[in-house]
Amino acid sequence: MTLLPLFLVRLPSHCLAPLRWLVRHGWLRAADVDWWLQRLHPLLSLQRVYARVLSRRWVADDMLAMTLRCNGNAMDWRPGQHVQLYWLHQGARLSRSYSLTAVQGNGTVELAIKRQPGGKLSEALLDELAVGGCVELAQASGELVWPQQTDAVLLLAAGSGITALLGLLRAALVSGYQAPVTLLHYVRQHGQQAFQNELQQLMQRYPNLQVRWLLTGEANATGETAGRFTPSQVDGVACDSLLACGPNGFVERVGQWWQSGERSGSMQFEAFTAAPAIDNGEVSSVTLSFNRSQQQVVGNNQLNLLEQAEARGLRPAHGCRQGICASCSCQLLSGSVRDLRSGAITSEPGQSIRLCVSVPLSAVALDL
Amino acid sequence: MRNDRELSPEQLQAFAAELDALRQQTLSKVGASDARYIRRVRTAVRVCCWSGRGLLFFGWFPPTWLLGTLLLGLGKIIENMEMGHNVLHGQYDWMNDPEFSSRDYEWDIAGPSAFWRHTHNHVHHTYTNILGMDDDVGYGLVRLFPEQRWKPFYRWQPLWVTLQALLFQYSVAIQHLQLDQYFKGRMSRDELRPRLRTFNSKLLRQWGKDYLFFPLLALLVGGQALAVLAGNVLANLLRNLWTFSVIFCGHFTADAQVFLPAVLDSETRGHWYLRQLRGSSNLQGGRLFHFMTGNLSHQIEHHLFPDLPAHRYAEMAVTVREIARRYGQTYNSGRLSSQFATVLQRIWRYRLPVAVQGS
Numbered sequence: 001m002t003l004l005p006l007f008l009v010r011l012p013s014h015c016l017a018p019l020r021w022l023v024r025h026g027w028l029r030a031a032d033v034d035w036w037l038q039r040l041h042p043l044l045s046l047q048r049v050y051a052r053v054l055s056r057r058w059v060a061d062d063m064l065a066m067t068l069r070c071n072g073n074a075m076d077w078r079p080g081q082h083v084q085l086y087w088l089h090q091g092a093r094l095s096r097s098y099s100l101t102a103v104q105g106n107g108t109v110e111l112a113i114k115r116q117p118g119g120k121l122s123e124a125l126l127d128e129l130a131v132g133g134c135v136e137l138a139q140a141s142g143e144l145v146w147p148q149q150t151d152a153v154l155l156l157a158a159g160s161g162i163t164a165l166l167g168l169l170r171a172a173l174v175s176g177y178q179a180p181v182t183l184l185h186y187v188r189q190h191g192q193q194a195f196q197n198e199l200q201q202l203m204q205r206y207p208n209l210q211v212r213w214l215l216t217g218e219a220n221a222t223g224e225t226a227g228r229f230t231p232s233q234v235d236g237v238a239c240d241s242l243l244a245c246g247p248n249g250f251v252e253r254v255g256q257w258w259q260s261g262e263r264s265g266s267m268q269f270e271a272f273t274a275a276p277a278i279d280n281g282e283v284s285s286v287t288l289s290f291n292r293s294q295q296q297v298v299g300n301n302q303l304n305l306l307e308q309a310e311a312r313g314l315r316p317a318h319g320c321r322q323g324i325c326a327s328c329s330c331q332l333l334s335g336s337v338r339d340l341r342s343g344a345i346t347s348e349p350g351q352s353i354r355l356c357v358s359v360p361l362s363a364v365a366l367d368l
Numbered sequence: 369m370r371n372d373r374e375l376s377p378e379q380l381q382a383f384a385a386e387l388d389a390l391r392q393q394t395l396s397k398v399g400a401s402d403a404r405y406i407r408r409v410r411t412a413v414r415v416c417c418w419s420g421r422g423l424l425f426f427g428w429f430p431p432t433w434l435l436g437t438l439l440l441g442l443g444k445i446i447e448n449m450e451m452g453h454n455v456l457h458g459q460y461d462w463m464n465d466p467e468f469s470s471r472d473y474e475w476d477i478a479g480p481s482a483f484w485r486h487t488h489n490h491v492h493h494t495y496t497n498i499l500g501m502d503d504d505v506g507y508g509l510v511r512l513f514p515e516q517r518w519k520p521f522y523r524w525q526p527l528w529v530t531l532q533a534l535l536f537q538y539s540v541a542i543q544h545l546q547l548d549q550y551f552k553g554r555m556s557r558d559e560l561r562p563r564l565r566t567f568n569s570k571l572l573r574q575w576g577k578d579y580l581f582f583p584l585l586a587l588l589v590g591g592q593a594l595a596v597l598a599g600n601v602l603a604n605l606l607r608n609l610w611t612f613s614v615i616f617c618g619h620f621t622a623d624a625q626v627f628l629p630a631v632l633d634s635e636t637r638g639h640w641y642l643r644q645l646r647g648s649s650n651l652q653g654g655r656l657f658h659f660m661t662g663n664l665s666h667q668i669e670h671h672l673f674p675d676l677p678a679h680r681y682a683e684m685a686v687t688v689r690e691i692a693r694r695y696g697q698t699y700n701s702g703r704l705s706s707q708f709a710t711v712l713q714r715i716w717r718y719r720l721p722v723a724v725q726g727s
Binding site for chain 2: 026027029030031032035088090091092093094095319320322323324325326327329341342348350351352354
């Protein structure tokens, strides 16, 4: 049911501030208020960000760009940041992180979603989320910014890493960035060069932009370069500042190359796959990030997370220490853990886990 | 009388393995239907509470006042038992929905959720029925087992229990303040102060909402504030009496067993399961009855599997009962009336230092 048009829904975000105050202080329940607000418009909510799908278009064989119009709770989003997109799957609210490839003033954003073979969330989104459908997003996060004060910018993207850089690139070109920009996009095979048409048009319109595509998985046709990242590929490319985005291994290789030389500008990077889970029974060390307390420590894959956090001086809420009472429930932000009781492995970002019966299998970030 | 077979360590291990298997089997079924269920429960709570409050605005007119009060009481009971209690146990944490998250949920009752997560989820569920460790055994007000040391104060316990039943939500709320420890000098004022602050602000919100805001709102729209106030008082009272009856039947029936702290020494998973089974008692009834008790009528299953969605206890109970039979353990179950009668009997009998034979 829609009693209000969408542009009106975006307005009252500030008018709802008193209600938010009441919710924050426990006088009202956010879900109850949202129920009434949603009688007015399905996207209206006190705190949560809901968005409607305006359009879908395929930008590569396996990547779909989706334009979404958010309600008024999307605060100060920038291109190059990423948002969690929530999707109900068998009763559980799963989420994945997607980069904002474009952000417009009226709350319209563009996300690009790559099909992960076997990934239940990306497949559901691509197959089931139609134009007009509603989804929930989290507030955007991410620190990538366009380096304004440099002579030349090099962008290195691997796979869907292009989505974060494209957002920044589009915004910079539109705002009149003049210095040379070189973009190298590494993809596994033909058909995965996301946004290729658009990038070619941009190259024609902005002579300071150079884009090259590199295939890592199959033989190259004429005029194309092959292979994973090697320093020779960027020989002679002017670069004061570097932005790199892709899987961990890629970003690490780029980082090593960058640090090996004398640089005047800055390097920014974003890596998006967690290191593979170690699950062979051997003792090994893993990185534990406690995001709320802003600590990053080296732990192991033997002790439960509660003990490991306590050993580092943290004082998480806890109770029975045997998985009964749920006092130590905590959000898993990334990485994978094993439940000591059932052996079940959780690697769902945003899932609630019990610290006292969870051991980390890979580098783990916790909302602690 | 209980007539439990003693289990050898191997038998205990097998017993635990069977219950663990049942847990896994149920856990693998948990999914979309459970999410739909708890959302429906939430809708039921809203319909009851909001329509109840709406009807109370019509003043003292008996049909609307009575119906409004009953609906509000019903909504509060469901919110408290099938919704709040189960959500706070983390039964729906897997949904990853902030609305049903055990960390964030705050229920419509005097006791703050944070207190409950400690006194109930942790203390009561870990140390179930261990004397001196599980404060839920008599709540410090009542002597229910001959193993509890008698104090002159217990002579009047039928009176204390009546008061507790009428004010049950407050009795639960102040448990975590541990005022007895404070007055005995075992807890400092600095320790008490933050708890007291949490307690006061929750109480202020509850009273402000039920006894001030809605009566005043009625006044504003031309209704009768006193009728709304009385309706709220009665609804809360109904909930107190109902939750008290159900909860006292959970662990204090004739066949429920208590334990000494020594059982905790080298307690295995099997021992723990066995203690939960022996210390808890079930209530028999129809589906509506189980729903109204928040499935605490399946107290045994709840204590064996506190973090599985409670509406699945009924199907699990069939297997649990069968496992208990095979291992020669009494499966304590009866109708509410008969179980409650044995609780009253305990309250009456153990008010005296030496139990009167045959009474």
